[in-house]
Amino acid sequence: MFAKRVRSRLKEQQESGLYRNPPVIEQSSGKYVQINGNWLINFASNDYLGLGSDPELAEKMADKFQRYGSSSSSSRLVSGNLEIIKKAEKAFADYFGYQSALFYPSGFQCNLGLVGTLFEQGDKVFFDKHIHSSLVKGLQLSGADYYGYRHNRTSHLQTRLQKHLHESAGIVTESLFSMDGDLLDTQGLAELKQEFDLFTIVDEAHAFGVLGDKGTGIARPVADIAVGTFGKALGLFGAFVLLPKDFREYLLNFSSPLIYTTSLPPAQAAAALDILEFIRGSEQGREHLLQISKEMKQKLSAEGFRVGGDAHILSILIGPEETASRVSRELFNLGFFAFPARFPTVPLNRSILRISLTSMHDRSDVTNFLHSLKEAYARIQAA
Numbered sequence: 001m002f003a004k005r006v007r008s009r010l011k012e013q014q015e016s017g018l019y020r021n022p023p024v025i026e027q028s029s030g031k032y033v034q035i036n037g038n039w040l041i042n043f044a045s046n047d048y049l050g051l052g053s054d055p056e057l058a059e060k061m062a063d064k065f066q067r068y069g070s071s072s073s074s075s076r077l078v079s080g081n082l083e084i085i086k087k088a089e090k091a092f093a094d095y096f097g098y099q100s101a102l103f104y105p106s107g108f109q110c111n112l113g114l115v116g117t118l119f120e121q122g123d124k125v126f127f128d129k130h131i132h133s134s135l136v137k138g139l140q141l142s143g144a145d146y147y148g149y150r151h152n153r154t155s156h157l158q159t160r161l162q163k164h165l166h167e168s169a170g171i172v173t174e175s176l177f178s179m180d181g182d183l184l185d186t187q188g189l190a191e192l193k194q195e196f197d198l199f200t201i202v203d204e205a206h207a208f209g210v211l212g213d214k215g216t217g218i219a220r221p222v223a224d225i226a227v228g229t230f231g232k233a234l235g236l237f238g239a240f241v242l243l244p245k246d247f248r249e250y251l252l253n254f255s256s257p258l259i260y261t262t263s264l265p266p267a268q269a270a271a272a273l274d275i276l277e278f279i280r281g282s283e284q285g286r287e288h289l290l291q292i293s294k295e296m297k298q299k300l301s302a303e304g305f306r307v308g309g310d311a312h313i314l315s316i317l318i319g320p321e322e323t324a325s326r327v328s329r330e331l332f333n334l335g336f337f338a339f340p341a342r343f344p345t346v347p348l349n350r351s352i353l354r355i356s357l358t359s360m361h362d363r364s365d366v367t368n369f370l371h372s373l374k375e376a377y378a379r380i381q382a383a
């Protein structure tokens with residue numbers, strides 16, 4: 001029965017153009033990736049500041065593993081609560097301006113372990129409909145009553161709060177939305193926070209390191225708790241949650257995805273301390289990234305593409321799933337790697353090409369990408 005179901009679901013997936021079969025990256029170097037022997041310019045990476053491919057950081061990382069060993073070999077609650085991890089957590093809390101921090105093995109686990117533990121039956125939680133799957137899974141796990149509001153529409157959130165809220169409520173959102181690339185309306189949310197008793201969780205995975213003063217994100221004025229991941233602009237792996245001290249203690253006591261898992265290796269925490277220095281010193285990279293991202297958006301719009309995004313993530317609306325895959329394939333043939341986001345990552349028939357820019361790209365990459373995108377469309381129409 002199970003094998004039959006698996007086969008039939010996979011067949012459906014293929015027939016509807018939703019089958020996922022990610023290409024194998026043979027090598028990567030800076031903004032380039034090699035696939036099937038071809039070197040392509042990568043517009044699908046979250047290595048926004050180039051730290052994940054920085055040789056200096058790689059060398060430091062190798063030193064940390066030499067010094068601290070390859071594993072923590074235990075959960076935080078057994079014998080994995082290592083001093084270097086606590087030290088790095090303190091440094092992260094200070095840098096991002098929160099009372100305390102807690103590292104998790106991944107962003108997915110962090111969101112699941114935070115949202116799924118903090119909220120419980122009887123609570124009311126309101127969430128932006130475009131939040132990351134890990135946050136949605138956390139809501140499902142929590143047992144709370146949860147209500148979606150239209151993406152980044154503070155007015156709709158207000159209507160929903162007026163209708164459903166009697167006491168306090170939780171809010172779950174992102175600050176730079178991972179697929180749409182637009183920014184949270186912090187001002188609107190701040191006003192609602194004043195009007196209602198709201199407790200706000202903001203996932204800043206795509207903003208930390210890049211946006212805000214010294215890369216400290218954009219949501220501090222409205223976030224009671226923020227989540228960051230190491231695997232994007234910060235060039236490492238794992239995740240961190242920034243939160244009040246007693247909430248940290250609460251998660252250490254009750255968050256199963258943290259309690260029953262091996263903690264990150266101490267070398268990761270030691271490297272995380274270095275990362276703060278890299279981030280602090282990345283002002284030029286941030287400015288350059290902002291500049292070329294603006295240029296890319298302007299040029300795409302001028303050519304008639306429907307493009308969204310307020311910073312370094314841009315979403316080009318394609319529509320049908322199959323067309324998005326074909327555009328991505330044609331771009332591949334023309335030397336570019338760009339990711340087609342399809343259902344269920346985005347709504348059905350609203351497929352997008354998600355372009356992420358990094359500080360490693362330059363203006364000629366932007367121009368060449370644009371030419372190739374037009375060429376990709378021309379080839380599809382001619383076929």
Ligand SMILES: Cc1ncc(COP(=O)(O)O)c(C=O)c1O
Nearest residue numbers: 106107108132178203205229231
């Ligand atoms: C907004 C957001 N939150 C959380 C995650 C999960 O982070 P990680 O890759 O560390 O599991 C992602 C990653 O794709 C993300 O985009």
